[in-house]
Amino acid sequence: MHHQPENNEMTAPRELEILKTAYNAAPVGLGILNRELRFVMVNERLAEIHGVPAGEHIGKSPGEIMPSFAGKIEVMARTAIETGEPVYDAVITGADTSCPEDLRVWDVQMTPLREEDGRIDIVSVAIEDITGIQRREKALRQSEARFRTLAETTPQLVWTAGPDGEVDYYNERCKDYRGIFRTPEGRYEWSPVLHEEDVRPTVEAWRHAVMTGEIYQIEHRVQLADGTYHWHLSRGYPVRDEHGRIEKWFGTATDIESVKQAEEKIRKTNAELEHKVDERTRVLARAVDRLEEQSEVLRSIVDNIPVMLAFYDSNGNISFANREMERLLGWSQEEMREMDLEAAMFPDPVYRREVREHMMEAKPGWRDLNMMTRSGDMLQASWFSVRLSDGSQIGIGIDVGRRKKMEQDLLRLAKAIEQTGEGIGIFSPEGEVIYVNPAYERLSGYRRDEFVGKKADELTDYFAGSDYRSIIRQVGEEGRQWSGVQKRRKKTGELIDIHMTISPVHSEAGEIINFISVIRDITGEIKLREQLSQNQKLEAIGTLAGGIAHDLKNILTPIVLNTEIAMMDLEDGHPARMLLDEIMQAARMGVDLTNQIVTFSRRNLQEKKPVRIETVVRDSVDFLRSVLPSTITIRHRIDARGAVVMADPTQIKQVMINLGSNAGHAMREKGGVLDVALTRETLDAKAASEISPDLCAGLYVRIEVKDTGTGMDARTLQRIFEPFFTTKRKGEGTGMGLSVVHGIVKDHKGAVTVRSWVGKGTIFTVLLPVER
Numbered sequence: 170m171h172h173q174p175e176n177n178e179m180t181a182p183r184e185l186e187i188l189k190t191a192y193n194a195a196p197v198g199l200g201i202l203n204r205e206l207r208f209v210m211v212n213e214r215l216a217e218i219h220g221v222p223a224g225e226h227i228g229k230s231p232g233e234i235m236p237s238f239a240g241k242i243e244v245m246a247r248t249a250i251e252t253g254e255p256v257y258d259a260v261i262t263g264a265d266t267s268c269p270e271d272l273r274v275w276d277v278q279m280t281p282l283r284e285e286d287g288r289i290d291i292v293s294v295a296i297e298d299i300t301g302i303q304r305r306e307k308a309l310r311q312s313e314a315r316f317r318t319l320a321e322t323t324p325q326l327v328w329t330a331g332p333d334g335e336v337d338y339y340n341e342r343c344k345d346y347r348g349i350f351r352t353p354e355g356r357y358e359w360s361p362v363l364h365e366e367d368v369r370p371t372v373e374a375w376r377h378a379v380m381t382g383e384i385y386q387i388e389h390r391v392q393l394a395d396g397t398y399h400w401h402l403s404r405g406y407p408v409r410d411e412h413g414r415i416e417k418w419f420g421t422a423t424d425i426e427s428v429k430q431a432e433e434k435i436r437k438t439n440a441e442l443e444h445k446v447d448e449r450t451r452v453l454a455r456a457v458d459r460l461e462e463q464s465e466v467l468r469s470i471v472d473n474i475p476v477m478l479a480f481y482d483s484n485g486n487i488s489f490a491n492r493e494m495e496r497l498l499g500w501s502q503e504e505m506r507e508m509d510l511e512a513a514m515f516p517d518p519v520y521r522r523e524v525r526e527h528m529m530e531a532k533p534g535w536r537d538l539n540m541m542t543r544s545g546d547m548l549q550a551s552w553f554s555v556r557l558s559d560g561s562q563i564g565i566g567i568d569v570g571r572r573k574k575m576e577q578d579l580l581r582l583a584k585a586i587e588q589t590g591e592g593i594g595i596f597s598p599e600g601e602v603i604y605v606n607p608a609y610e611r612l613s614g615y616r617r618d619e620f621v622g623k624k625a626d627e628l629t630d631y632f633a634g635s636d637y638r639s640i641i642r643q644v645g646e647e648g649r650q651w652s653g654v655q656k657r658r659k660k661t662g663e664l665i666d667i668h669m670t671i672s673p674v675h676s677e678a679g680e681i682i683n684f685i686s687v688i689r690d691i692t693g694e695i696k697l698r699e700q701l702s703q704n705q706k707l708e709a710i711g712t713l714a715g716g717i718a719h720d721l722k723n724i725l726t727p728i729v730l731n732t733e734i735a736m737m738d739l740e741d742g743h744p745a746r747m748l749l750d751e752i753m754q755a756a757r758m759g760v761d762l763t764n765q766i767v768t769f770s771r772r773n774l775q776e777k778k779p780v781r782i783e784t785v786v787r788d789s790v791d792f793l794r795s796v797l798p799s800t801i802t803i804r805h806r807i808d809a810r811g812a813v814v815m816a817d818p819t820q821i822k823q824v825m826i827n828l829g830s831n832a833g834h835a836m837r838e839k840g841g842v843l844d845v846a847l848t849r850e851t852l853d854a855k856a857a858s859e860i861s862p863d864l865c866a867g868l869y870v871r872i873e874v875k876d877t878g879t880g881m882d883a884r885t886l887q888r889i890f891e892p893f894f895t896t897k898r899k900g901e902g903t904g905m906g907l908s909v910v911h912g913i914v915k916d917h918k919g920a921v922t923v924r925s926w927v928g929k930g931t932i933f934t935v936l937l938p939v940e941r
Contacts, residue, residue, distance in 0.1 A: 187408055198296035202246050206230055218298045220266045237263030249279040249292045274300045326422040332415040334379035347392045364390035364398050382407055382415055399426035477566035481528060497568060499543030514540045528554045528564050592688040598681055600624045600641050612690055614660030633658040644671050645681055665692045693859055729756045777815045779940055782870050783807050785818050786847050789825030797833040800840030807847040812870045813940045820913045827906040828874040828933050835878025844875040861920040872935040881925040
């Protein structure tokens with residue numbers, strides 16, 4: 170008996186038939202060349218690629234079938250036969266047989282086939298025409314490892330199944346999916362790869378195809394390796410034997426996710442278009458219904474719009490004018506319809522003709538016109554005309570007289586801001602500088618371009634530590650003006666005091682759109698106030714001291730007189746005489762002190778006369794040389810060019826001796842240098858007021874007494890001219906020396922200033938007016 174093959178086995182002829190079917194159905198051109206490089210077999214795809222029927226290939230060489238490709242094909246085929254090694258993915262280019270000027274690109278593979286004895290007699294040729302694929306930027310790509318069968322050359326998921334519908338093969342693309350796996354029994358499990366909602370319809374469609382033999386086709390969602398789902402189109406085709414029985418199912422699954430997304434977009438777009446069409450239809454219907462209503466509304470707008478509207482007919486005559494034109498010109502609409510309105514508005518015929526030409530041309534752009542009103546006044550207006558489809562025109566006019574006045578007012582305001590003496594700056598709500606005027610530049614020392622575009626955070630040197638941002642924030646939150654005194658550092662490094670006012674600028678809606686800062690340099694004013702306050706304090710102290718001195722003098726005078734009389738009555742050896750001497754010495758010291766107080770208070774008016782100041786200063790320097798220790802070097806520079814001052818020479822010497830004595834006291838421990846300088850100096854009003862509020866402009870002698878002693882701190886300098894204030898130890902002084910200096914100098918209509926540095930020394934400067 171002959172062995173009967175089981176149902177799931179195929180005879181060699183049938184396998185060959187199936188393979189031939191697959192061979193001929195392959196989308197790749199396949200052929201067999203013998204050792205003499207003659208075709209012994211080709212499929213329909215290869216015949217289609219060559220443009221030569223399949224039967225005409227048999228027995229012919231590549232050179233006879235495809236001359237432009239033959240050389241490369243034959244070299245690859247001979248190499249494969251001689252080496253026994255396949256040639257994969259060789260891309261070659263040649264001319265199309267039917268159209269030589271058209272270049273074709275082929276992907277060629279050569280696979281040598283060995284006989285049982287190992288000899289190679291034939292080579293398998295696989296050719297894929299990739300010309301179109303390259304032009305379309307190749308939508309499909311071969312898998313990493315090509316199979317030797319048709320299935321491994323397609324970028325799709327390829328599968329096969331037996332006649333019972335059980336899948337027995339997947340190509341390498343199955344690795345791109347999650348859920349396809351092989352059971353220990355060798356069966357493929359594929360349902361887990363499907364979306365749970367698509368499993369049942371897919372199984373039912375596959376079962377129906379297997380039972381009926383119909384082509385299997387379904388769209389379903391397939392899970393990719395990354396866990397996402399893509400829509401796929403799955404197709405299965407049965408391969409039948411000569412009796413019509415299904416022997417094999419060949420199938421593919423194609424990713425159509427982009428198609429699905431495009432379809433969804435088209436669906437949504439169509440829905441939106443339909444909705445918009447419906448909506449537009451309804452709008453048009455409403456528009457038709459409301460056309461008559463809108464006509465009335467349009468008439469109302471034309472009559473109430475705050476611009477002039479004039480309608481010109483095709484002949485250039487004004488056929489209609491609105492109420493704004495009536496209001497501005499003074500003629501009623503009825504009067505304008507019955508009169509030659511153009512002649513009334515433009516009495517000059519030449520000018521009238523120019524206006525008519527401008528309006529009839531209807532060119533883009535505005536033109537300013539002067540129009541005569543009913544009252545005879547000229548109305549400045551800017552006009553623009555628009556041509557309508559029927560040849561008529563609409564003229565649109567705007568009263569620009571008010572606008573031009575506003576422009577002039579703004580120009581005057583801008584000039585005033587540019588020329589004002591106070592610094593004005595405009596800031597944005599965020600604190601960014603938008604504008605500063607020239608006075609702001611002069612006051613700060615910075616140019617405008619160094620301010621504009623910067624915020625306070627970027628101008629830390631100028632703002633000198635002032636918390637400008639918090640002030641801006643406070644003004645913004647409260648919406649109120651802020652004023653105060655702050656410090657600023659000029660570009661030169663000079664620190665100045667300014668009075669600043671910051672005001673918010675509100676829009677019509679009430680929002681803050683800018684801040685305006687107005688600043689004024691008050692450094693000199695503050696110094697003057699401080700000097701004035703000091704002078705007033707010294708004046709008050711002097712008044713008080715003068716009254717006290719007068720009373721003390723009245724008390725001390727009888728003490729001195731009676732003590733002198735008592736001493737005259739006593740003998741030299743009398744025991745009480747020693748006590749009376751001490752009383753007399755103390756009383757005389759009290760008298761001297763009261764005289765100094767009187768001098769300080771300027772109540773002791775001495776007669777003044779013209780004095781050559783150089784002589785007085787030289788005498789004073791000579792006296793200081795005799796009384797100061799040798800550890801102190803005295804230098805002098807006297808050059809007053811014969812200046813004469815109205816003064817009491819004795820008091821001037823007292824000033825010099827007091828200043829020299831104080832300098833000597835400051836250098837008593839370590840010694841030093843005492844510099845005395847006498848020069849002339851002319852002061853203008855500003856320089857004089859900066860030194861002292863009472864000082865007038867004019868010519869002065871400048872006496873400068875400079876030492877290299879211990880110096881004084883700022884607190885000591887504030888009180889240095891106060892009576893009875895002293896830095897000396899008890900018994901070394903009364904504290905009246907500098908008070909007397911201040912009183913004498915003020916009495917001579919001069920001024921005294923002091924500068925001092927702790928550990929470096931002190932400079933006293935005395936200014937006395939020169940007598941002309």
